[in-house]
Amino acid sequence: MTTTPVRTRPAPSRPRRIGLDRVREIVGTPDPVMRQKVLDRLDDHCRLFLAHSPFCVVASADLTGATDCSPRGDHPGFVRVLDDRTLLIPDRPGNQLADTFTNITENPGVGLLxxxxxxxxxxxxxxxxxxxxxxxxxxxLESRGRPAKLATVVEVEQAYLHCAKAVIRSGLWDDEPRALAGLLPSGGTIAAAHFGIAGLTAALLDDDLADDYRRNL
Structure with a gap:
């Protein structure tokens, strides 16, 4: 399959940096009522949402500020609520880089979506x-007959529902955007380009990925 490279217009210089005062001048300030939606614990609505969620993204950073954003997914409710202020996220087999674990041992702050x-x-x-x-x-935290070997405990400080505008604009749950996946090369093709190792072909990596997905989900 051939794909068309994404074309971008070259910028004449680095984008201009602005301060928070300028940001506030453009976006305005939030209505005080909006701040009331930010809870310091998980209420019944949050619990219900988590019970039906099969996917989340975990953002973390190390002490230097280097950041990471990592997806997590499993059956709905795979992230367990231990109490109103505590979540438990299972660790599943992955690339063994342990980026999130590395970060949170240095800097415990996390953001979940x-x-x-x-x-x-x-x-x-x-x-x-x-x-x-x-x-x-x-x-x-068992899944597909396999217990988790590690987990992440999250002590909740803020919880709130985020409005639907981004999802609506993206058409994320519509049928048409799903066709965009067909415009991308295979995962093995991308991985082969990123690894850049002689003899490590797209076909070989596609086979390895498919086998890994079958055995290690």
């Missing part, structure tokens, strides 16, 4: 996190 397919609003949760291998908790 939860999605429910077909639902336009998203749930945002911010807090502090740490890794655990607690044998009393890991069995409850």
């Amino acid at each position: 939860f999605l429910v397919p077909g639902y336009a609003e998203t749930l945002r949760v911010n807090g502090r996190a740490y890794p655990t291998d607690d044998p009393a908790l890991l069995p409850m």
Whole structure:
């Protein structure tokens, strides 16, 4: 399959940097009522959302400010609510880089974004996190007959529903945008280009990825 390269207009210089005062001048200030939606714990609506969410993104950073944003996904409700202020995220087999674990051992601050397919609003949760291998908790995170070996504990500091505008604008849950996937090369093609190792072909990597997905989900 051939793809058309994305063309961008070259910028004459680095984009101009502005300060927060200028940002506020453009976007305005939030209505005080909007701040009331930010909870310091998980209420029943948050719990219901989490019980139906099969996907979240975890943002973290190390002490230098180097950031990472990592997807997590499994059956709906795979992120467990231990109590109103505590979440438990299972760790599944991956690339073994352990970027999130590395970050949160240095800097515990995390931001989570939860999605429910077909639902336009998203749930945002911010807090502090740490890794655990607690044998009393890991069995409850079993998936496909496999217990989790590690998990991330998130101590909730903020939780709130985010409006649907971004999802509506993107058409994320519409049928038409899904056809965009057909315009991209295979995962193996992209990985082969990124690795840049002689003999490591797209076909070989596509086969390896398919086998890994079959065995290690």
